[in-house]
Amino acid sequence: MKRRQFVGAGLALAATWPLRGFTSVLKGVGDLPAKTLAGGDAMLPGSSIEALAASLRGDVLLATSPDYDRTRRVWNALFDKKPALIARCTGASDVRQAVNFAREHQLLTAVRAGGHSLSGKSSCEGGFVIDLQQMQGVRVEPETKRAYLEAGSLLGQLDHECAGFGLATTAGTVSHTGAAGLTLGGGLGRLGRHFGLACDNVASFDVVTADGRFLRASDHENPDLYWGLRGGGGNFGVVTSIEYRLHEMNPVILGGNVVWPIEQARDVLRYYRDIAADAPDAANLAPDLHWEPDGAKLAIEVCWSGDHAQGEAWLKKLRALGKSVRDDIAPMPYVALQSSGDEILGVGQYYYLKGGFLTQLKDDGIDLMIDAFKRMPSWFLLFFDHGGGAYRHMAPAATAFPNRDMLFALGTIGIWPNKDGIEENSEKVRANWRELEPLTKGFYTNLAGPEMTMAHYRENYGANFERLVALKAKYDPTNLFRLNANVPPKMA
Ligand SMILES: Cc1cc2nc3c(=O)[nH]c(=O)nc-3n(C[C@H](O)[C@H](O)[C@H](O)COP(=O)(O)OP(=O)(O)OC[C@H]3O[C@@H](n4cnc5c(N)ncnc54)[C@H](O)[C@@H]3O)c2cc1C
Structure with missing residues (x-):
């Protein structure tokens, strides 16, 4: 968010002052149809919407507002929902007004922060969105x-x-x-x-x-x-x-990928399974199966967040395995590794994801994954998150998060630049997942799709x-x- 800078008194302040008042203004608003919590239709009085706008420092956006389309969009273009109105909150005070408005009018209400919900739950069709995008810092x-x-x-x-x-x-x-x-x-x-x-x-x-x-x-x-x-x-x-x-x-970690041709995936993943289970907590090893122009590959992404000399020594066994086609593990800024997937998982594409936790991984499970992956087209990706370590330091009842026993999180995802064939492609991801799901125990609620009840x-x-x-x-x-x-x- 661009915050207004009061860089000095006098002229600088005077120049920025008229750009924004203390509350937003919306005038001449007519009554607006909106979805209720109970799933029905209601007419929201224009005067209530104006009163909401007057009570916020942020804006209230209606379908006719210039920023409406840009603001309502979420990460996954699959969820193209059009709320009746959006409250763009600038702080807790705005959020309180918005929550009171939602409750008083019993509106179907979505709350949106980063907009990355895999089930499209941070927006809603015909309802009210409490938008936090401007509350950044x-x-x-x-x-x-x-x-x-x-x-x-x-x-x-x-x-x-x-x-x-x-x-x-x-x-x-x-x-x-x-x-x-x-x-x-x-x-x-x-x-x-x-x-x-x-x-x-x-x-x-x-x-x-x-x-x-x-x-x-x-x-x-x-x-x-x-x-x-x-x-x-x-x-x-x-x-x-x-x-x-x-x-x-240390903000510089050891990070990067070792990549092998898919033909070596069985051996490498078996070995990975064995070393991942009791790896030092500073090691995060995340494999994925993906397609490159010259064929399918297995990559294991490494993030070693401990002492570099110990990391280099420990990683030797991974790097020596089989005949890799690429190995770019090197000291790098942690924040660079953290944004390395930003583009491939960019905002505004079409995505469909299925996933679950693994508490064990047997040889035949590995074979099943590789075979299922090989039958999928180039828009498909199969990935693991590395569990264990400090994830297990708290008991399942210590917080609401229940899946402490996970060893790995398994995910499969289809990524498409446009809508063409989306139904058919999503069904391919579902069919593929029907084969893999029996390997899993529980799922990550943050990766749950819209079909979860x-x-x-x-x-x-x-x-x-x-x-x-x-x-x-x-x-x-x-x-x-x-x-x-x-x-x-x-x-x-
Ligand atoms: C590209 C991508 C990468 C991901 N990588 C990871 C990962 O590495 N690790 C991981 O754990 N998960 C990951 N996820 C899943 C991620 O945790 C969820 O998508 C998460 O819900 C995103 O939060 P958000 O604020 O962006 O989403 P939003 O869509 O804004 O919100 C998601 C849900 O949280 C609720 N919510 C959001 N903010 C608030 C709030 N302030 N108060 C109350 N409710 C709120 C919303 O109402 C909605 O139900 C990833 C998702 C994507 C799309």
Whole structure:
């Protein structure tokens, strides 16, 4: 976000002052059809929309507003939804007004931070979007090793600010992903085996609950909410800022890929499985099967976030394996590795993803994956995240995130530049996944697709589900925040 700079008194201030008032102005708005929480249609009085706009410092966008189209778009072009109105919040005060408006009018409501939801849940057709994209900024306090992040910030901002002070915490693997959505669902990343999930490193959240209250959730303030926000997604309110605990880390890591022809994938993946299981926590090894112009390849991406000499020594066994066609592991800035996938997973393409966790990986499972991959076209990618390590340092009941026993996260994804053949292609990804799914145990709620239902979430949350339901009843009894990995306010 471009913040207005009050660089001096007098002229500079006078020059910027008229550009923006303290509240946004919307006049002459007619009544607007909008979707309700119950799935019905309502007419929103124009006067209420004007009053909302007057109460915000940010803008209220309608379909006729110049910024509407740009603002409503999300990462995955597959979810081309047109909300009735969008509140572009600039801070917690705006968020409270927006939440009160949503509740009073019982509107179908989506909350959007980075817009990367794999189920398209951060927008909605005909409803209300509480948009946090303008709430960006990260402040690092080196003395206390804390980062304070506004909830619309992207991972790249968090990583960059931390690296400048020789500090880090777990974030995801693509720098344009939203920090809030990722952290609320758990947060796997290249440092996860070293420092735990992103949510394990949260010291506190600021959150606006469905009744419009502004609460702090931490170990000693609203600890029940603190428990639920670490893995329970957006179920309990709109998080407006996050305080992360940071760790000292050399901002230059050992990173890169070793790449082998697909013919060697069976041997390399078997060996990978064995060394990955008890690798040092500083090692994150993430394989993927992908297509290059001269054929299919297996790559193992390395992020070694510990001592370089130890890393070089440990990585020797991986690099010596088989006859690789490429090996570019070298010292590099952590933030460079963190943005290495930004382009291939760029904003505005069409994506379809299926995935789940693996708690074991047998030889026949590896064979199945390679065979299933080889039958897919060049727009298809199969990838692993490396589990174990510090992900397991907390018990499954210590936070709402339930899948602590994962050894790997397995994902498959189709990527297309345009809409052509999307239905047929998505069905190919689904058919492929039907073969692989029996290898998995549970799934990552943050990678769940639109077809996942409350029953799936219930099963996945397992023993944590009842506690989540009780929290939902306490903080969001009417299920205002339902466009997420949704937990109901009472057991079915
Ligand atoms: C390219 C890409 C790479 C990814 N890589 C990783 C990875 O490495 N590791 C990983 O763990 N995950 C990864 N993910 C999954 C990611 O964690 C989820 O997509 C996550 O929900 C994205 O957060 P967001 O803020 O961008 O999404 P949004 O679409 O804005 O939000 C996602 C969900 O969270 C809710 N939400 C968002 N912000 C708030 C808030 N402030 N308060 C309350 N609810 C909120 C939304 O309502 C929605 O339900 C990746 C996703 C993509 C698309």
